[in-house]
Structures are given as structure tokens and as C-alpha cells.
Amino acid sequence: MKAFRELVESSIESGSLAGVEDLLADDVVFRSPVAHKPYPGKAITTAILNGVARVFEDLHYVSSIEEGNRSALVFETRIGDTTINGCDFITTNDEGLITEFTVMVRPMKGATALMEAMAAQFPQIEADAIAFTERQR
Numbered sequence: 001m002k003a004f005r006e007l008v009e010s011s012i013e014s015g016s017l018a019g020v021e022d023l024l025a026d027d028v029v030f031r032s033p034v035a036h037k038p039y040p041g042k043a044i045t046t047a048i049l050n051g052v053a054r055v056f057e058d059l060h061y062v063s064s065i066e067e068g069n070r071s072a073l074v075f076e077t078r079i080g081d082t083t084i085n086g087c088d089f090i091t092t093n094d095e096g097l098i099t100e101f102t103v104m105v106r107p108m109k110g111a112t113a114l115m116e117a118m119a120a121q122f123p124q125i126e127a128d129a130i131a132f133t134e135r136q137r
Helices: 002-014 042-055 108-136
Strands: 024-031 057-067 070-079 082-092 098-106
Touching: 002 042, 002 057, 002 070, 024 042, 042 108, 070 108, 082 108, 098 108
Parallel strands: 024 098
Antiparallel strands: 057 070, 070 082, 082 098
16 A cells, blocks of 8 residues: 555654554554454554554565555564564555555564564553544544
């Protein structure tokens, strides 16, 4: 998805994906490469994506595939000295809003680094999701 890619490329180095919530449907579902259960909803997905922006270093997209309302954005990034290759699989609705966001990463060392970094972020992610929900009321 071009709009998401442009947002990431222009703002990830700031440690925030300001405005990402405007690209998400209210009923978006986020599927993590390191969690077994999906995360439904705009608040938690926004918070998770901002958490990722805080832990990924030097993220850049290397290619993309667009077909109808589905996109695959292939990326490279680092967490510390661990290089990660991954892909964001994005599905959008008729309004162009993201309804499904699935991330896959490799190698295992990279997935482990991501799991550990995001676990450290999770208290902030939960607090951000709660604050987002309260602002929407």
C-alpha cells in the first residue's frame, strides 16, 4: 500500500508513525510474527505500529507487490546488530483503509530480537492503546 509505505519511509526514523491511525479501518486486525493471537482494533494496531517504529532501525522497503486491495511490502531493518528481513501483508477495504495487517520476519535470530524488543515495549503499547481509545470517546 503506497500510502503506508510513504508514511513509514518519511517518519520511521523519528520513532513514531504519526498519522498511521488515519490509514486504519476501525475493525483492522494486526497479526504479529511473534504473537499467537491477532490484535483486533485501531487503537492497539496504532500502538503496536508506533512501538515497532521505536525498535526498528534503518528500516527500508526493498520491493512491493500490489494486486487489487492486497499489498506485500518487503523490508529490511535492524534491531541492534541483528538484521531482519520481513514482509508486511496489507489488505484494504473499498475506502482504501487497512483492514488486515500481517507481518512476517526472518531469520529466527531476527524474530527473537523482535520478540524481545516488543516485549519491552508492551507496557507503553498498552498505555498508548488505552489513551487512543479514551481520545476517541
